[in-house]
Amino acid sequence: MKTGFIGLGLIGGSIARAVRHFYPDAEIIAYSRTRASVEQAVADGVVDRIPDGVGEDFADCDYIFLCAPVSSNAKYLEQLKPLIHSSCIITDVGSTKTDIHEKVTELGMEENFIGGHPMAGSEKTGYANSKRILIENAYYMITPTGKNPDGAVDRYRNFVASLKALPLVVDYRTHDYVTAGISHLPHIIASSLVNLVKDSDTENGLMKLVAAGGFKDITRIASSSPEMWEQICMTNRKNISSILGDYIVSLTQIQKELDNAEQGSIYHLFETSRDYRNSLPAKGSGALQPIYELYCDMVDEAGGIATLATILASNQISLKNIGIIHSREFIEAVLRIEFYDEQAMVQAADILRKHRYVIYER
Numbered sequence: 001m002k003t004g005f006i007g008l009g010l011i012g013g014s015i016a017r018a019v020r021h022f023y024p025d026a027e028i029i030a031y032s033r034t035r036a037s038v039e040q041a042v043a044d045g046v047v048d049r050i051p052d053g054v055g056e057d058f059a060d061c062d063y064i065f066l067c068a069p070v071s072s073n074a075k076y077l078e079q080l081k082p083l084i085h086s087s088c089i090i091t092d093v094g095s096t097k098t099d100i101h102e103k104v105t106e107l108g109m110e111e112n113f114i115g116g117h118p119m120a121g122s123e124k125t126g127y128a129n130s131k132r133i134l135i136e137n138a139y140y141m142i143t144p145t146g147k148n149p150d151g152a153v154d155r156y157r158n159f160v161a162s163l164k165a166l167p168l169v170v171d172y173r174t175h176d177y178v179t180a181g182i183s184h185l186p187h188i189i190a191s192s193l194v195n196l197v198k199d200s201d202t203e204n205g206l207m208k209l210v211a212a213g214g215f216k217d218i219t220r221i222a223s224s225s226p227e228m229w230e231q232i233c234m235t236n237r238k239n240i241s242s243i244l245g246d247y248i249v250s251l252t253q254i255q256k257e258l259d260n261a262e263q264g265s266i267y268h269l270f271e272t273s274r275d276y277r278n279s280l281p282a283k284g285s286g287a288l289q290p291i292y293e294l295y296c297d298m299v300d301e302a303g304g305i306a307t308l309a310t311i312l313a314s315n316q317i318s319l320k321n322i323g324i325i326h327s328r329e330f331i332e333a334v335l336r337i338e339f340y341d342e343q344a345m346v347q348a349a350d351i352l353r354k355h356r357y358v359i360y361e362r
Contacts, residue, residue, distance in 0.1 A: 004061040005030040005047075006054060006076050008037045011093045011118060012067030013046070013130025018163040020046050021132050029057055032068075037127035054079040063159070065116075066092040066100075070231045074103040081107055087149075089156050091116040095179060096235040097143050097172035104145060114156050115143035115172055117179070118165060125225060133164075140165035143172035180239035185247060187229055188240070190222040291338065292345040295360040296352060298324070298335040305335070311355055317348050 003019055005012050008030045019026055030038045030047045031054060041047035051057035054076055058064060064080065066073040073092055077100075080090060090113050092100055097115045104113040120138035140160045144153045153169065160167040170178075197215070201207040233240060257265040298304050305322065312319060321338040339345040349359050 001025075001063075002027040002029070002061045004028075004058045004064040006032070006058075006064065006066050007068030007072075008032045008034075008041055008047075008127050009067060010121065010125050010127070010130050010134070012065060013037070013041065013127035014120070014132065014134035015065060015067075015093070015118070015163070016041065016046050017130060017132040018135060022162055022164075029061075031057075041127060056083065059083045060085065061088055063156075064088060064090045066090065066094075069228070070094045070096065070099065070235055073100060077103060077107055077109060077113075081109055084112060086111075087152075088112055089114055089152060091156065093118060094235075095183065095232050097175045099235040101143065101145065101172045110145035110147035111149055111152075113145055114148060114153060115141075115145075115175075116156075116160070117141040117143070117175065119183075120165075136164040138165055140167050141175050142167050142169045143175050144169065176236050177239045177243075180236055181243050184232060184236055184240050185243050187221050187224060188233070188244065189247075190219045191229075194219050194222045292320075292340070292342050293336060293338045294345060294349050296335050296337070297358045308335070308337075308352070308357070311351065312348055315347070315351055317344050317351070 001023055003016075003026055005016055005028070008016065012030075016028055016030065019028060027049075028047050029049045029051055030041060031051045032038045035050075038047060038050045042050060049057070058080060061084070064084070066076055068076065073094065077090070084090065090109070093116055094100060095117060097117065101113075101115060104110055118135045118138055118140045120135050142153070142157055142160065157167045157169060193215075197207050197211070254266075254269060257269075296308075298308070305324075309319065309322065318340060319337060320340050321336075323336055324334055337348065339348060353359055
């Protein structure tokens with residue numbers, strides 16, 4: 001099997017690593033305008049060769065992944081059209097699908113193209129942060145054109161599943177509507193909320209100083225790439241605008257309920273959102289991953305964290321993340337400890353309590 005990559009960032013690099021792991025004998029080639037990333041991939045043993053450009057090297061690929069920015073992929077489609085053989089599957093990893101599908105239709109490449117969108121990511125970008133397990137147990141949206149040859153969609157779906165992702169075949173229009181609601185709108189909300197606080201802050205920046213818990217949780221994604229999200233919004237404008245309009249209506253209704261002191265309605269808001277949020281799928285059945293964490297009081301003195309980490313390490317408990325929370329909004333502790341699984345979290349809580357640490361579980 002020969003697989004080609006055009007662009008090799010976080011997602012492309014993670015898929016390439018998965019292909020190398022599960023298909024060690026596959027030939028993998030990768031071209032990127034950022035030469036350093038593909039050179040590192042060769043040094044890592046992930047990529048076999050670096051073509052000079054999008055040319056004959058891609059002619060005999062079984063799969064070609066377009067992992068460049070959305071605006072660049074259309075140009076690469078034009079370059080690939082005269083090169084590929086009839087059974088080659090060209091796919092992409094973009095967050096929006098309508099624009100690329102319309103370009104595929106315009107070029108008459110519908111038999112060879114199957115859209116793809118792994119619902120996975122990280123706050124860190126670039127090949128250097130790619131990892132094989134990034135797409136593991138994550139939904140991988142697959143958007144056929146409707147003109148793919150018999151068996152092509154099944155072949156690609158089975159290939160995605162062999163990389164331990166969870167393939168889900170949907171119409172590309174449905175994909176863009178769904179992602180507008182669960183991915184694109186939340187980024188707009190997070191960014192607009194950050195800017196609202198920035199513009200509404202006191203002269204001495206008190207909001208920024210005490211921002212903690214809920215604010216940081218809901219605005220974490222506002223740290224994402226402005227260039228990437230500009231492109232996503234521009235390529236899914238209609239869907240985002242439609243759902244944004246519904247959201248504005250709901251906010252207006254909430255504002256009226258507050259103004260009228262409608263306690264029951266406000267309670268219903270938090271009750272229904274809590275119940276629906278708690279019903280979202282956990283690890284192994286969807287893209288939302290559970291967080292295994294606990295908190296404990298920690299005296300602010302040298303060596304305190306090291307002592308706690310040593311206690312856990314001596315009991316063969318691995319930490320996923322650890323850090324001090326300087327503001328205590330809604331939590332009663334200052335040290336947050338995150339684990340890879342529930343068993344480790346429960347075991348750690350028991351051990352730390354035996355060492356007389358005060359533990360809080362959320």
